[in-house]
Amino acid sequence: MKIKTISGAERFSLKRSIDAGTDEQRKTVRSIIEDVKANGDQAVRSYTARFDGIEIDSPLVTKEEIEKAYTSLDSQLLQVMRQAIENIREYHERQLQSSWFYHRKDGTMLGQKVTALDSAGVYVPGGTAAYPSSVLMNVIPALTAGVERIVLVTPPGKDGQLSPGVLVAAAELGIKDIYKMGGAQAIAALAYGTETIEPVDKITGPGNIYVALAKREVFGDVDIDMIAGPSEIVVLADETAIPREIAADLLSQAEHDKLSSSVFVTDSMTLAEAVSAEVNEQLKTLPRREIAEAAVNDYGCIYVAETMDEAIDTVNTLAPEHLEIITQSPEALLGRIKHAGAIFLGRYSPEPVGDYFAGPNHVLPTNGTARFSSPLNVTDFQKRSSIISYSQSAFEEHAESIAAFARLEGLEAHARSIESRERRNSK
Amino acid sequence: MKIKTISGAERFSLKRSIDAGTDEQRKTVRSIIEDVKANGDQAVRSYTARFDGIEIDSPLVTKEEIEKAYTSLDSQLLQVMRQAIENIREYHERQLQSSWFYHRKDGTMLGQKVTALDSAGVYVPGGTAAYPSSVLMNVIPALTAGVERIVLVTPPGKDGQLSPGVLVAAAELGIKDIYKMGGAQAIAALAYGTETIEPVDKITGPGNIYVALAKREVFGDVDIDMIAGPSEIVVLADETAIPREIAADLLSQAEHDKLSSSVFVTDSMTLAEAVSAEVNEQLKTLPRREIAEAAVNDYGCIYVAETMDEAIDTVNTLAPEHLEIITQSPEALLGRIKHAGAIFLGRYSPEPVGDYFAGPNHVLPTNGTARFSSPLNVTDFQKRSSIISYSQSAFEEHAESIAAFARLEGLEAHARSIESRERRNSK
Numbered sequence: 094m095k096i097k098t099i100s101g102a103e104r105f106s107l108k109r110s111i112d113a114g115t116d117e118q119r120k121t122v123r124s125i126i127e128d129v130k131a132n133g134d135q136a137v138r139s140y141t142a143r144f145d146g147i148e149i150d151s152p153l154v155t156k157e158e159i160e161k162a163y164t165s166l167d168s169q170l171l172q173v174m175r176q177a178i179e180n181i182r183e184y185h186e187r188q189l190q191s192s193w194f195y196h197r198k199d200g201t202m203l204g205q206k207v208t209a210l211d212s213a214g215v216y217v218p219g220g221t222a223a224y225p226s227s228v229l230m231n232v233i234p235a236l237t238a239g240v241e242r243i244v245l246v247t248p249p250g251k252d253g254q255l256s257p258g259v260l261v262a263a264a265e266l267g268i269k270d271i272y273k274m275g276g277a278q279a280i281a282a283l284a285y286g287t288e289t290i291e292p293v294d295k296i297t298g299p300g301n302i303y304v305a306l307a308k309r310e311v312f313g314d315v316d317i318d319m320i321a322g323p324s325e326i327v328v329l330a331d332e333t334a335i336p337r338e339i340a341a342d343l344l345s346q347a348e349h350d351k352l353s354s355s356v357f358v359t360d361s362m363t364l365a366e367a368v369s370a371e372v373n374e375q376l377k378t379l380p381r382r383e384i385a386e387a388a389v390n391d392y393g394c395i396y397v398a399e400t401m402d403e404a405i406d407t408v409n410t411l412a413p414e415h416l417e418i419i420t421q422s423p424e425a426l427l428g429r430i431k432h433a434g435a436i437f438l439g440r441y442s443p444e445p446v447g448d449y450f451a452g453p454n455h456v457l458p459t460n461g462t463a464r465f466s467s468p469l470n471v472t473d474f475q476k477r478s479s480i481i482s483y484s485q486s487a488f489e490e491h492a493e494s495i496a497a498f499a500r501l502e503g504l505e506a507h508a509r510s511i512e513s514r515e516r517r518n519s520k
Numbered sequence: 521m522k523i524k525t526i527s528g529a530e531r532f533s534l535k536r537s538i539d540a541g542t543d544e545q546r547k548t549v550r551s552i553i554e555d556v557k558a559n560g561d562q563a564v565r566s567y568t569a570r571f572d573g574i575e576i577d578s579p580l581v582t583k584e585e586i587e588k589a590y591t592s593l594d595s596q597l598l599q600v601m602r603q604a605i606e607n608i609r610e611y612h613e614r615q616l617q618s619s620w621f622y623h624r625k626d627g628t629m630l631g632q633k634v635t636a637l638d639s640a641g642v643y644v645p646g647g648t649a650a651y652p653s654s655v656l657m658n659v660i661p662a663l664t665a666g667v668e669r670i671v672l673v674t675p676p677g678k679d680g681q682l683s684p685g686v687l688v689a690a691a692e693l694g695i696k697d698i699y700k701m702g703g704a705q706a707i708a709a710l711a712y713g714t715e716t717i718e719p720v721d722k723i724t725g726p727g728n729i730y731v732a733l734a735k736r737e738v739f740g741d742v743d744i745d746m747i748a749g750p751s752e753i754v755v756l757a758d759e760t761a762i763p764r765e766i767a768a769d770l771l772s773q774a775e776h777d778k779l780s781s782s783v784f785v786t787d788s789m790t791l792a793e794a795v796s797a798e799v800n801e802q803l804k805t806l807p808r809r810e811i812a813e814a815a816v817n818d819y820g821c822i823y824v825a826e827t828m829d830e831a832i833d834t835v836n837t838l839a840p841e842h843l844e845i846i847t848q849s850p851e852a853l854l855g856r857i858k859h860a861g862a863i864f865l866g867r868y869s870p871e872p873v874g875d876y877f878a879g880p881n882h883v884l885p886t887n888g889t890a891r892f893s894s895p896l897n898v899t900d901f902q903k904r905s906s907i908i909s910y911s912q913s914a915f916e917e918h919a920e921s922i923a924a925f926a927r928l929e930g931l932e933a934h935a936r937s938i939e940s941r942e943r944r945n946s947k
Binding site for chain 1: 594596597599600601603604611614615620622628629630632633635637638648651652653685721722740742743747764765767768769771772774775776802806807808812850851854857858859860861862863864865866867868869870871872873874875876877878879880881884885887889890891892893894895897899903904905906907908909910911912914915918921922923924925926928929930931932933934935936937938939940941
């Protein structure tokens with residue numbers, strides 16, 4: 094792994110030029126969406142045949158398929174999943190917000206009413222990317238928020254089957270609306286509805302370039318989560334850290350994707366060199382070596398800072414999706430970390446602990462967007478309404494001022510709306 | 521105003537097909553952005569000359585210009601503005617969120633750290649749309665969130681001057697970085713920086729189609745607020761309401777824009793007819809009659825329901841930006857209102873009270889998006905980071921399960937990251 098010393102002038106960035114789709118792909122996606130809007134189920138069926146290579150007559154997953162999924166899932170894994178669900182629920186329940194209101198002395202009441210979205214759709218990729226954890230991390234915040242209707246879509250394999258892990262994860266959460274459909278056609282079905290699927294208000298979940306383009310396309314008609322880029326980890330460590338562990342953590346992100354970025358920041362050149370050697374060593378026996386090696390070579394780096402202060406500044410500039418702090422006293426640095434999606438403190442919190450199990454969400458801002466965005470949250474499935482209730486006396490006290498302000502802005506009808514109340518007790 | 525009775529089968533919608541820009545406009549916007557990225561201030565200067573018709577050598581507003589703005593502003597209006605600022609601050613301070621954490625019995629600590637964005641840019645339109653209230657409503661949430669650097673941009677008039685109201689509003693909030701620039705070039709300058717402007721993390725504020733397209737274009741590199749559509753009001757009233765007041769409120773939205781939508785929903789045909797007549801009467805003397813009349817004719821409607829229940833269902837289907845409830849007991853209906861940006865209760869809370877003065881934000885979801893989005897909020901200028909700190913005993917208890925789950929998902933390096941810690945006390 095390459096080692097660089099930090100020079101003051103350097104601008105660090107995790108930013109990769111992410112596939113934004115070709116014009117051709119955008120056109121394809123738009124035409125699929127139009128077709129699903131116009132022809133509903135029949136259009137979805139024909140795209141499933143074309144892209145997934147299977148005729149699906151009734152896309153709704155049956156009770157029998159769920160039962161079969163349970164029988165094919167390792168029972169130890171089911172136990173882990175159940176524990177993970179408990180952890181994720183516990184954490185997300187803390188994110189719930191309450192409606193609030195307050196009264197001014199003049200009797201005016203102001204407030205904010207929090208309401209769950211009516212419905213949400215979750216996209217779960219198929220094939221090797223069919224992660225049960227995606228189901229948990231997207232569905233649990235929506236359930237916790239109080240969303241009443243949650244629809245899950247996921248593309249079938251060529252045999253018409255779905256991943257047992259995905260099915261069991263959905264079933265454990267009580268999701269019954271599971272449809273075998275994927276790609277842009279599934280996003281269109283969620284956004285605009287078909288004969289069998291009612292449209293939803295928000296669509297979340299990862300997917301390939303067609304799914305990402307389709308989500309961008311329907312955004313505005315429905316809400317979407319952020320379009321995620323490739324995964325990233327930054328490890329910040331001092332000389333007390335163990336090179337083997339840091340190397341393993343860097344590789345755990347690198348195996349996701351050739352575009353994944355694994356970065357190590359330290360104030361110790363000795364540690365930097367040891368970690369670099371460990372990465373090379375551990376790469377040799379990795380099943381996904383080819384992917385991980387490409388990621389490490391192209392988007393991985395070890396930055397050596399002169400001081401821990403400089404190292405922390407570098408982390409803040411990178412604004413990583415995942416940040417591990419493995420130093421003598423990681424908690425002591427927490428106050429100085431400004432930008433990171435998820436922060437893992439100490440050697441017993443390697444990133445995979447958070448990916449699956451600990452409780453916080455694994456849907457995180459990538460590509461430097463942790464500067465301004467947040468992990469998927471219960472509040473992403475709620476919306477807020479302002480409440481304004483003026484008392485008669487408060488209204489009368491301020492009516493003249495409000496009308497004057499309206500006129501300053503050139504809006505006469507606004508002023509008249511106020512003044513229409515002033516003729517007291519008249520009709 | 522046209523009156524319709526509600527038939528069960530009807531699907532109501534406030535949705536208008538909003539100008540999404542032509543391909544030509546998108547191309548123009550993209551080339552402006554590229555030019556500003558490449559040529560910075562000089563590019564901005566040349567677009568200002570071209571589009572605003574004025575050569576601006578140094579776009580930063582001077583102290584002298586601020587002082588001049590104060591002298592030209594009516595002192596009563598300054599007092600109103602100061603009261604509005606106090607009200608808006610008071611309300612938005614209630615939206616502040618705290619970081620939190622909790623410990624599990626096994627010593628694991630989990631949490632959510634709330635941090636303000638480092639910087640934000642606010643776009644304020646020029647000309648007749650140069651509303652001081654836009655400054656207040658966009659800047660105060662950012663200030664309250666703790667954003668340290670706030671930059672305001674607004675296009676100059678042909679004489680190189682800015683609206684005194686806008687300048688005073690900004691000065692009252694302590695904003696010093698005010699730049700005379702507008703259009704796509706100003707958005708590009710905020711997103712990517714120039715020699716004089718450091719880039720910001722988030723851009724908010726209304727603007728014309730070029731501004732909207734530019735915001736869409738830079739989204740991802742920086743955050744943006746929602747692209748607002750034309751304004752809407754739905755008034756829900758029963759026979760206790762006063763027709764003159766309802767008509768005035770409907771017109772206060774209609775005067776904004778020919779695409780504005782003013783809808784009245786009631787269970788009383790008598791009231792419906794009286795309101796319709798009042799609207800026609802009041803239109804006659806409105807300065808912005810032409811705009812308001814077009815809006816009322818094209819996008820206005822009175823819906824008469826058989827029952828109040830049916831009327832409430834209609835409101836929820838419409839999901840309006842602004843909702844006024846003027847009934848015998850408006851508070852009693854609040855629990856049944858699911859979708860609305862801002863809810864105004866009772867005849868002493870006409871919508872203009874909230875536009876300028878009451879405290880809640882006037883940047884609200886339009887075009888039916890109140891189903892899934894919220895008013896501009898302090899939390900829109902903060903982001904959250906998850907915190908995960910596993911104790912050694914918690915880690916050891918679950919390491920095997922977590923590694924097993926990782927392998928279920930086919931991610932061997934994830935499992936090894938966990939297992940690299942298991943060789944206890946070894947280096």
